[in-house]
Structures are given as C-alpha cells and as structure tokens.
Amino acid sequence: MQKITFILLVLLTGTVFGQNSADVTVGADIVSPIVVTATTPMNFGKVSNGATGTHVLNTNDSASGLVNLGNATPTSGGFTVNAADGYVYTVSFETSSILLKNSADETKTMTVDTFTTFPDISETLTGNASDQEYKVGATLHVTAGQATGTYTGTIKVTANYN
Numbered sequence: 001m002q003k004i005t006f007i008l009l010v011l012l013t014g015t016v017f018g019q020n021s022a023d024v025t026v027g028a029d030i031v032s033p034i035v036v037t038a039t040t041p042m043n044f045g046k047v048s049n050g051a052t053g054t055h056v057l058n059t060n061d062s063a064s065g066l067v068n069l070g071n072a073t074p075t076s077g078g079f080t081v082n083a084a085d086g087y088v089y090t091v092s093f094e095t096s097s098i099l100l101k102n103s104a105d106e107t108k109t110m111t112v113d114t115f116t117t118f119p120d121i122s123e124t125l126t127g128n129a130s131d132q133e134y135k136v137g138a139t140l141h142v143t144a145g146q147a148t149g150t151y152t153g154t155i156k157v158t159a160n161y162n
Contacts, residue, residue: 032129034089035082036159039133042077044140046070052144059118059135066142077136081159083127091121091134094156100140101153108147114139115155 044057045068055066063074083089097113116137119125125132136155 031084031087031161032082034084034127034159034161036091036157037080037082037131038078038157039080040075040078040135042136042138043072043075045074046072047140047142049142049146049148051142052146053142055140055142056114057137057140059116059137065139077138077155078133079136079157080131080133081125081127082129082131083125083159083161085127085129087127088162089125089127089159090162091117091125091157091159094158098153098155100151102147102149102151104149105147108149108151110143110146110151111141112138112153112155113141 042057044055045063047055047066048069051066053066056064057074057076058064059076061074061076068074081089081091093115096115097111099109100112102108118135118137121134136157
C-alpha cells in the first residue's frame with residue numbers, strides 16, 4: 001500500500017525537487033526621435049574670379065584667405081539637434097567634401113571641404129530635450145579662371161543615438 005501511495009503522490013504532484021521558477025522583469029524606454037534641423041545657410045561671401053586659392057569660413061562668421069568683395073557678409077552654416085534628455089548621440093557629415101555647382105552651368109564646380117563645427121561634434125554630445133545649436137565652417141577652393149556666377153550645393157548632417 002505504501003508503494004501505491006508513493007507512486008500516486010509522485011504522479012499527482014510532479015517532480016517536487018527538480019523544478020524552480022523566477023519572475024524576470026521586462027521593460028522598455030520609449031525615447032523621442034532625434035531631430036536635426038538646418039537653421040542657417042553657409043555663405044562664403046563674394047570672391048573675385050581673378051582670385052585663386054582657398055577661402056576659409058570660420059564658425060564665428062569670419063573668413064580668411066581670399067578677399068570678400070562688396071558688402072557680402074560671410075555666414076557660417078547652422079543646424080540644431082534635439083535629442084532626448086541625458087541620451088548620448090553623435091553627429092556626422094555624409095561626406096568630407098562637396099561640389100558646389102554653378103547655377104548657369106553645372107559643369108563648373110568648386111570644392112568645399114575641411115568642415116568644422118562649434119561645438120565640436122567629435123566630443124561627447126548629450127541631449128537635453130531642447131534644440132542644441134551648432135555652427136559649421138569650411139574651406140572653399142577657388143581655381144584659376146573660375147567661372148562667374150552663383151554656386152550652390154548641400155551637405156547632409158546626420159545625428160544618431162549611441
């Protein structure tokens with residue numbers, strides 16, 4: 001009878017000593033999307049087509065190198081990043097140089113490179129849930145006999161959470 005009682009007890013209760021369980025907490029943080037907004041177009045000013053060399057636009061709206069003509073004021077580019085409070089993010093440019101194209105003849109180009117930012121995007125960047133402003137400078141390369149006209153182009157700025 002004891003054998004039958006023991007067998008019934010084992011069958012009814014399952015394996016008593018070979019089983020254990022624990023509750024695992026599950027959670028998720030929903031973070032606002034990171035937003036990059038262009039705010040100020042970059043403008044190197046007006047340079048003579050008789051000039052050859054580089055024209056450096058600084059992040060404080062000053063320029064050096066080739067002489068600006070007339071009353072055209074150089075303006076550093078600008079963008080803002082809005083990232084969630086306390087979250088670290090990175091900012092990068094799509095490429096290290098771009099071509100500006102002449103609006104009258106797109107085969108006429110100038111190179112812009114050596115992009116700089118203030119604040120420096122190579123440092124650790126942390127969101128504060130409001131627009132954080134960045135200024136952009138760069139170097140314009142003007143070749144001998146550069147065709148006159150208005151030259152334009154774009155540089156893509158990307159921000160990502162780490």
